[in-house]
Amino acid sequence: MNFDDIVARTDLLGGLSPRSLKKVTETQRIRSLPKGGMLFLEGDDGQAIYVLATGSIRLFRSDEDGREAIVHLVRPGEVFAEAVLFDTGRYPVSAQAREDSQVVEIATARVHRLLEDPAFRSDFFSTIMRKLRFLAQQVYVLSSCDVRERLLRFLVGRFGKKNRYRVDLSKKEVAEAIATTPETLSRVLARMEENGELRWEKSEISVADGTWEDLAEE
Amino acid sequence: MNFDDIVARTDLLGGLSPRSLKKVTETQRIRSLPKGGMLFLEGDDGQAIYVLATGSIRLFRSDEDGREAIVHLVRPGEVFAEAVLFDTGRYPVSAQAREDSQVVEIATARVHRLLEDPAFRSDFFSTIMRKLRFLAQQVYVLSSCDVRERLLRFLVGRFGKKNRYRVDLSKKEVAEAIATTPETLSRVLARMEENGELRWEKSEISVADGTWEDLAEE
DNA sequence: GGCCGTCCTTGACTCAGGTCAATTACCGAG
């Protein structure tokens, strides 16, 4: 898969006219990151936004004790760091490769030019609004739901309501994503398996039919 | 103060050229809400976005048990419900007047037309990005901070770091805003006063100098 | 004044979930 295609499939840049798209891709750069490599740090000057091509990136904040809170796990095809296009122009989070990764780097200056295009603009707005709502939902979920429910909502949000998933995430990472600890997740999983609600073996998760029912509609 | 001025002072619509601004205000409607009145309900079809002129509006979600989670307290001069401009077109939250209020109602269709203007667009983006970051911050705070710290962050976020505040909020409302209960807030306040960190008498809050220091920088 | 409703406080109790520590399971590298 070539990098232009990856950019062309993103929510953010996908609906552009070929002509506008070409304007994006003709100045983009590809950067490779080794596992654990930092793409940018919280507070850095934001000269570019990114699309993840291959691998996986985590966006996190850290407090003064060095404890980290994952804000988002970026998946291939996803645009991130677009927040620097406006406001302060500094990255509000740090970005680290969870594995060897390649990202497409697009200069912010170029994007500002592209915003002149109404089609580009509309896609761009939609993406941002979706994130906005996702975060609003997160705020609600974090303050009102227990770990079991957060897990279920995480699965639905990420993969939809199914009976069977194949996941590429470690339990540790899921624990972080739902703002809990591996220990607690482990216990919750054990309890859910006991209740016949859900099983997680290796990278395969199976969910019993009734499990989704008590989940409040979004 | 007239309603056009209020609209002209918002983050979202403030930087517009007089000509564009006129296009907004010439079709806006004013709506008055009694205390407790609902402006819209979660799931309603979003035909308009709003600016709060006078009074106070709370945005909240409710789950099936009728429990509510305040997503945001809207203050005069603030634009809200702009999320319906894109995506589903349905309100993701409910809006209720905390007191007798007046809102300026602007049709979504009109806004879509205005987005053609680059200046309008830029302001609009900035506002949304700021909200995005606010929510990202909220997610972090909710998952990592105890009630004491959430209170302090709430005060900073809303009023800045001062030694003395005059607040127009009931403790109950603050408790909701920081996702806790009035009981817990009351206990935390008692403990903080005991430690000489903070006093809250009537509508006056005084904070000791050292109190801010252990707060991780944003 | 007295009555009522709302806000606030305080106490007693409970519990979800975090922390610390000790195994155990599971690779991947040599």
Added chain:
DNA sequence: CTCGGTAATTGACCTGAGTCAAGGACGGCC
């Protein structure tokens, strides 16, 4: 195969904060 490191589990323990319930405090308002 063995070794070493990470992931995952499990247990014991603790604590922050929610819940329930009972009073107070502070307005209105008649």
